[in-house]
Amino acid sequence: MELEYRFPELPEWKDLRIIVNNDNGRLSALIRGKYSLRAYLLIKTYFIFYDKIGSLATYQGANVPSLYLTPMPSKAHNRMFSAFLSLILLKRPLPMAATIGITTQCQCTCLHCSAKDCSKKQSILSTEELKEVSPQCIELGITNITFTGGEPLLRLDLEEIISSISPDQAIVLIFTNALELTAQRTKLLKKAELFGVHISLDSADPSEHDYLRGVNGSFNSVQKGVQNALEAGLLVGISTYVTIEKRLTIVFYQLLTFVSNGVFMKFPFLMVFKLEIGKMNKVLPLIKRQGRYYYRTVKK
Numbered sequence: 434m435e436l437e438y439r440f441p442e443l444p445e446w447k448d449l450r451i452i453v454n455n456d457n458g459r460l461s462a463l464i465r466g467k468y469s470l471r472a473y474l475l476i477k478t479y480f481i482f483y484d485k486i487g488s489l490a491t492y493q494g495a496n497v498p499s500l501y502l503t504p505m506p507s508k509a510h511n512r513m514f515s516a517f518l519s520l521i522l523l524k525r526p527l528p529m530a531a532t533i534g535i536t537t538q539c540q541c542t543c544l545h546c547s548a549k550d551c552s553k554k555q556s557i558l559s560t561e562e563l564k565e566v567s568p569q570c571i572e573l574g575i576t577n578i579t580f581t582g583g584e585p586l587l588r589l590d591l592e593e594i595i596s597s598i599s600p601d602q603a604i605v606l607i608f609t610n611a612l613e614l615t616a617q618r619t620k621l622l623k624k625a626e627l628f629g630v631h632i633s634l635d636s637a638d639p640s641e642h643d644y645l646r647g648v649n650g651s652f653n654s655v656q657k658g659v660q661n662a663l664e665a666g667l668l669v670g671i672s673t674y675v676t677i678e679k680r681l682t683i684v685f686y687q688l689l690t691f692v693s694n695g696v697f698m699k700f701p702f703l704m705v706f707k708l709e710i711g712k713m714n715k716v717l718p719l720i721k722r723q724g725r726y727y728y729r730t731v732k733k
């Protein structure tokens with residue numbers, strides 16, 4: 434597949450065109466129009482880099498190198514790349530991702546939860562308000578919108594909110610504990626053009642996961658939720674957190690054994706919870722030594 438990228442929102446680069454080609458997963462870019470040597474080198478390096486990284490999954494024929502990035506090539510990626518050029522070449526940073534808490538309600542009682550504190554102080558945005566917020570995010574340049582909570586699947590208007598966002602503008606993801614990630618719900622989410630789900634998993638030991646979540650059977654829901662989401666054609670990421678007790682290598686090893694049929698995505702990603710903030714000075718050198726925190730992505 435081939436797509437021509439244009440940058441009308443960057444007056445300095447309005448004559449620049451990039452023809453991005455994806456030939457069976459191999460990415461390349463032809464540069465046309467007016468550009469500087471610096472722009473040429475930057476663009477070439479970017480696409481060579483992502484060609485070398487490879488694709489963990491495909492989405493409508495485009496490469497998905499990470500759940501946090503728009504598929505390449507795609508109209509949404511044209512927007513993301515425009516923000517990248519704006520930042521590097523013009524020193525005009527644009528926001529690229531927004532995480533929106535859409536409810537404080539949740540079935541779990543996790544020790545590390547920060548949503549509990551919000552529930553007393555924050556009012557919840559209505560369906561109409563959320564349908565207004567998303568275009569505002571997009572107007573700012575955002576290309577990744579993630580809905581979280583509380584538990585976002587407790588909102589029955591979630592699909593309506595998701596479907597109000599054009600996939601040509603931004604990818605949409607959710608974070609979920611998977612308790613409501615039924616076969617029927619995953620089909621509805623796919624129909625609404627959800628890009629992917631991040632499913633929380635605190636431990637590969639079922640009883641430990643259930644204990645940390647405060648709900649018996651939540652580990653089983655994660656397993657079923659992963660399966661349902663994959664069958665519906667959604668991209669799936671497993672989200673966990675590092676504590677000093679659960680050392681990085683152990684978390685990594687456990688997750689490797691949890692889901693065996695997927696692709697493995699290397700992505701530096703660290704979730705810091707208030708419970709562990711006092712210990713982060715010990716955790717960060719560990720992260721550095723290990724090189725990367727590994728994040729699991731599974732394709733259908």
Ligand code: SF4
Pocket residue numbers: 539540541542543545546547548549582583584610633646
């Ligand atoms: S599942 Fe998420 S929102 Fe619910 S209690 Fe746990 S951390 Fe908080």
